[in-house]
Each structure stands twice: as C-alpha cells, then as structure tokens.
Amino acid sequence: MKDRENLAYLLEKLCPMFVLLDAAGRIASAGPTLQKLRPEMEMVGKLFLEVFELLRPRSVASMQAIASSGAKLHLRFRDTPRTALKGVIVPLPGDEGAVINLSFGISILDAVRDYALTSADFSGTDLAIELLYLVEAKSAAMEASRTLNLRLQGAMIAAEEQAYTDTLTGLKNRRAMDHILARLTNGVTPFSLMHLDLDYFKSVNDTLGHAAGDHVLQQVARIMVEETRGDDTVARIGGDEFILIFNHLQDKEKLERIARRLIDRLEEPILFNGEKCQISASIGIVLSTQFVSPEASKLIHAADLALYAAKRKGRATYRFYNRNLTLPVVAEDGPPDGGSAGNDFSEATERRPGQDAQPG
Amino acid sequence: MHGLINKAIQSFVCNTYGKSRWIRVTEAAHLGFVEFEAMLVYDDEVSRRVLDELCRELGRPEREVLEDVGTYLVSNPNTEALRRLLRFGGVSYVEFLHSLDDLPDRARLAVSDLDLPALELTESTGGRFTLACHSGLRGFSYVLLGILRAMADDYGALVMLEHAGQVNECEMIEITLIETDFAEGRTFELGARAR
Numbered sequence: 316m317k318d319r320e321n322l323a324y325l326l327e328k329l330c331p332m333f334v335l336l337d338a339a340g341r342i343a344s345a346g347p348t349l350q351k352l353r354p355e356m357e358m359v360g361k362l363f364l365e366v367f368e369l370l371r372p373r374s375v376a377s378m379q380a381i382a383s384s385g386a387k388l389h390l391r392f393r394d395t396p397r398t399a400l401k402g403v404i405v406p407l408p409g410d411e412g413a414v415i416n417l418s419f420g421i422s423i424l425d426a427v428r429d430y431a432l433t434s435a436d437f438s439g440t441d442l443a444i445e446l447l448y449l450v451e452a453k454s455a456a457m458e459a460s461r462t463l464n465l466r467l468q469g470a471m472i473a474a475e476e477q478a479y480t481d482t483l484t485g486l487k488n489r490r491a492m493d494h495i496l497a498r499l500t501n502g503v504t505p506f507s508l509m510h511l512d513l514d515y516f517k518s519v520n521d522t523l524g525h526a527a528g529d530h531v532l533q534q535v536a537r538i539m540v541e542e543t544r545g546d547d548t549v550a551r552i553g554g555d556e557f558i559l560i561f562n563h564l565q566d567k568e569k570l571e572r573i574a575r576r577l578i579d580r581l582e583e584p585i586l587f588n589g590e591k592c593q594i595s596a597s598i599g600i601v602l603s604t605q606f607v608s609p610e611a612s613k614l615i616h617a618a619d620l621a622l623y624a625a626k627r628k629g630r631a632t633y634r635f636y637n638r639n640l641t642l643p644v645v646a647e648d649g650p651p652d653g654g655s656a657g658n659d660f661s662e663a664t665e666r667r668p669g670q671d672a673q674p675g
Numbered sequence: 676m677h678g679l680i681n682k683a684i685q686s687f688v689c690n691t692y693g694k695s696r697w698i699r700v701t702e703a704a705h706l707g708f709v710e711f712e713a714m715l716v717y718d719d720e721v722s723r724r725v726l727d728e729l730c731r732e733l734g735r736p737e738r739e740v741l742e743d744v745g746t747y748l749v750s751n752p753n754t755e756a757l758r759r760l761l762r763f764g765g766v767s768y769v770e771f772l773h774s775l776d777d778l779p780d781r782a783r784l785a786v787s788d789l790d791l792p793a794l795e796l797t798e799s800t801g802g803r804f805t806l807a808c809h810s811g812l813r814g815f816s817y818v819l820l821g822i823l824r825a826m827a828d829d830y831g832a833l834v835m836l837e838h839a840g841q842v843n844e845c846e847m848i849e850i851t852l853i854e855t856d857f858a859e860g861r862t863f864e865l866g867a868r869a870r
Contacts, residue, residue, distance in 0.1 A: 459714050
C-alpha cells in the first residue's frame with residue numbers, strides 16, 4: 316500500500332493527467348489536472364470506463380486485457396464537453412491494476428479554452444505551452460501575410476486595369492479589345508463590330524498642336540461612350556482609330572442609326588482654347604453572323620474593308636461589310652494589303668435566311 | 676531590416692503621434708511610400724533614415740523614442756498578439772526573464788526570417804539580473820528596456836531597470852526585482868484567442 320502511495324505521489328508530479336487503476340478497473344487516484352477537468356465529479360471509486368468512452372482499441376473485454384496489450388488509447392469523456400484524450404496504459408506488476416497517462420493531443424486548443432487551463436496544469440516537460448505559443452505566433456504571422464497578399468492582389472488588379480486601358484482617353488486599348496474579341500468569337504453570342512476612323516484629325520493636330528489633338532480625342536471618347544451601352548466595348552486601337560463591339564446586336568437598322576448618330580455628334584465642332592476643331596468619322600461595320608466561323612482577324616479585316624469603302628464614298632459615312640468587298644480595291648488611304656488578302660476570306664459568305672452558309 | 680520591426684515603429688508613431696506626423700517622417704526620409712509591409716524585408720538604410728527623421732520630427736533622443744516603442748508594443752491593444760506571445764514565456768516575471776534567452780529562437784519559430792540579437796540573462800543575488808543584448812540590431816537594447824518595463828507591469832511585478840551601457844560587444848541592462856506580486860497585473864489565459 317505504501318508503494319502505491321509513493322507511486323501516486325510521483326505520478327502527480329510527473330504526469331498531472333494520470334489515472335491509477337485498481338485490479339477491478341476502478342479509479343484509485345487521478346492527477347490534479349485531470350480532476351480539474353471535472354471539478355464536480357468524484358473520479359476516485361468510479362469505473363474508468365464509466366467516466367471515459369474508449370474509442371480505440373474497440374471491443375475489449377476488460378481494462379486488464381487492454382493493459383496487457385500495451386495499446387495506445389483514444390478516448391473521450393462520456394459527459395460534455397466530450398473532450399478527446401489520448402493515453403498510454405502500463406500494467407502494474409502482480410495484477411494490481413494499471414497506470415494510464417493521458418494527454419490532450421490535438422484537442423489541446425479547445426481544452427485550454429474549455430477548462431481555463433494554465434501553464435501550471437501541464438508538466439514541465441510537456442510541449443503544450445510551446446504548441447500553443449506556436450499556434451498563436453503562426454496565426455499572427457499568417458494574418459500579416461494575408462494582409463500583404465490582399466494588398467498585392469489589389470495592386471495586381473490595378474496594374475492589369477492599367478495594362479488594358481488607353482491612358483489618354485480612358486477607353487480600352489488594343490490589348491483589351493483583343494481579349495474581348497477572342498472571348499466573343501469563341502462564344503455563341505452574336506455581335507457586331509465597328510471600325511471607326513476619324514476624318515480630318517491630322518489637320519487638327521497639324522494646325523492646333525498635339526494638346527488640341529489630345530483634347531479632341533478625349534471628347535471623341537466621351538461621345539462614343541455616351542452613344543453606346545454599358546456592356547458594349549469601345550477601344551482605341553491606334554492614333555485616331557477606334558473599334559466598337561456591340562454584344563447581341565445584329566439589327567442593321569439599329570447599327571445604322573448608331574453609326575449615323577456617332578458621325579453627327581463627332582461633326583459638332585469641339586472647342587479648344589477658343590479654337591473650333593472640326594472633324595468627322597468614317598465607319599465600317601461587320602456582323603459576326605456574316606461568317607461561318609467568325610475569327611477575330613477576319614472580322615477586323617472585314618470591318619477594315621467596309622471602312623475603306625466608306626472612305627472612298629467621300630468620308631463622313633458608314634458602310635456594311637459584304638462579300639463583294641472581299642477583294643480589296645487598292646485604297647488611296649488604306650494600309651498596304653497583301654495580294655493574298657482575299658484568300659483569308661475564302662470562308663466569308665453572307666448569310667441569307669433559308670440559305671446555309673457554306674465555305675466558298 | 677525586417678518589415679515587422681519597421682511596421683512596429685510605424686504603428687507606434689501613428690497611434691501615439693498621429694498619422695500626419697508619420698507621413699511627414701516618411702516624406703523627410705524619402706521613403707516613397709507610407710505603409711511598411713510587415714512581411715517584407717527592407718534595406719537597413721531605409722529603417723535608419725526613418726528613425727533619424729522620426730527623432731528629428733519628435734525632437735527627442737533615439738534611446739527615449741525606442742524605449743517608448745518597446746512599451747507601446749506590450750501595452751497597446753493594437754499589438755496584443757505580441758504581448759500574449761511574450762507572456763507564453765513564463766507564469767512569473769522571473770520565468771519570463773529566463774525565457775529571454777530563447778527569444779530569438781522563439782521569434783524565428785514564428786517568422787523564419789526575423790533575426791533578433793542573442794540575449795543572455797545572468798542572475799546574481801538579491802533579485803538582481805543582468806541582461807546582455809548582443810549586437811546586430813542597433814538600438815534594440817532600448818526597445819528591450821521598454822518591453823521589460825511594460826512586461827513588469829503586465830505581470831504586476833515591481834522592478835528597477837537601468838541601461839548600463841556597453842560592455843565589449845553587448846549592451847547591458849540591469850534589472851532589480853523588488854517585489855514579484857506588487858500589483859494585480861494583467862490576466863493571461865492560454866486559450867484566449869476568441870477575440
């Protein structure tokens with residue numbers, strides 16, 4: 316009996332969550348920290364399996380059988396809070412019972428909250444306090460990293476936004492237009508595309524200077540944004556060249572009205588430092604449905620052809636693309652077109668109701 | 676210098692003297708930005724300039740400013756996380772003092788690229804301690820002085836602290852513990868993360 320008391324004394328100092336079992340599997344004594352978890356419950360005298368539910372090993376006959384197996388124990392309290400515990404069991408010599416040393420394992424984070432544990436509740440060699448320190452330290456560091464990540468993400472979005480914006484006019488730039496057009500040509504939604512080129516812009520630049528030119532471009536951009544819907548695309552793709560993309564829009568009359576109105580408004584004189592800047596615009600229009608497979612390069616080229624047709628008609632007007640424009644007539648003010656340009660449009664065909672589009 | 680240290684100084688200035696004075700300091704130091712990022716590392720020269728301009732702006736000697744930074748880090752609710760991490764060092768002020776030897780390792784455990792100078796505590800009789808702060812981070816011993824002062828309040832201990840100048844490569848801090856349980860101190864619960 317004296318031995319047992321000595322043992323309990325030692326265990327109390329070394330393993331504050333120990334349980335000393337008698338031969339019948341009853342709790343003979345329990346460590347101070349373990350008892351702290353159930354201040355209202357008198358553990359001594361109770362059957363171990365009455366207080367704790369054994370999760371592993373499953374299905375065992377008696378505590379004695381478990382003790383001799385030397386297995387690792389996974390258990391939890393039968394009453395709430397049902398804190399999970401792990402433990403090791405060692406039989407005492409002469410079938411006099413066993414010693415179980417318990418620990419929280421991963422449930423430590425909840426346990427310190429649920430039971431208001433302090434450093435004094437853990438043995439001096441227990442790494443629990445270090446673990447708690449580490450969890451808090453890492454959470455704080457992680458939080459700081461998360462803040463940095465959010466900021467970097469914000470900066471990235473701003474940079475991307477900038478990369479897709481024409482800084483002078485605030486319109487989308489060529490790169491943005493390429494992306495949008497690629498998305499649309501891969502999708503099923505029909506759309507139409509206008510290539511708008513300013514007329515007489517060069518003379519504004521030449522006579523009134525670049526500041527006037529910049530001012531005119533900004534006013535032109537404002538007008539185009541006003542004359543289009545929110546989900547349409549307006550992009551500046553060159554000095555005085557713009558591309559407008561209209562989602563869902565295939566109605567030629569509507570497109571005509573838009574083109575006419577754009578030209579009319581752009582012809583209104585723009586004031587700069589008291590000087591009147593007079594410009595106009597020519598527009599080429601193409602519908603995505605005019606092609607069996609509307610590729611971006613084909614559509615832009617088709618809009619170009621329509622634009623040159625409009626220019627040849629004396630500027631300040633618009634033209635729709637049609638397959639007769641396929642072979643480019645050498646345009647005075649157009650870019651040099653390769654002789655093979657016509658071949659790029661071998662698939663081009665105008666769709667009429669009741670007639671299947673067919674590759675040419 | 677690690678962003679955490681720069682950010683600590685920034686936080687101290689903004690909360691004690693106001694954001695506009697901090698912005699003035701960053702402009703005088705030609706920083707080119709206003710906010711330090713806690714998780715980036717900056718050139719030592721940058722931190723140097725900020726500290727110089729800060730002392731100029733406040734019209735106070737560097738040692739005083741740094742000691743205030745140390746006190747701020749422990750006592751201000753904005754940096755409660757740091758106070759808690761320090762309190763993990765021990766259940767009493769004496770245990771905390773002994774844990775300072777591990778402080779650089781503990782810091783590295785949390786943030787692997789945060790290098791703090793080595794610390795060495797020696798205990799003499801009559802509740803007297805000497806803390807040797809090795810070189811590597813200029814002015815760190817003054818920040819430490821502020822931290823030790825504020826942690827004494829945190830534990831409710833009554834101490835006398837004195838910067839004892841430089842011995843060889845180390846800056847020395849002398850600590851005299853007058854009473855362990857002088858005042859109530861602040862509470863510290865292991866599981867108080869639910870904030």
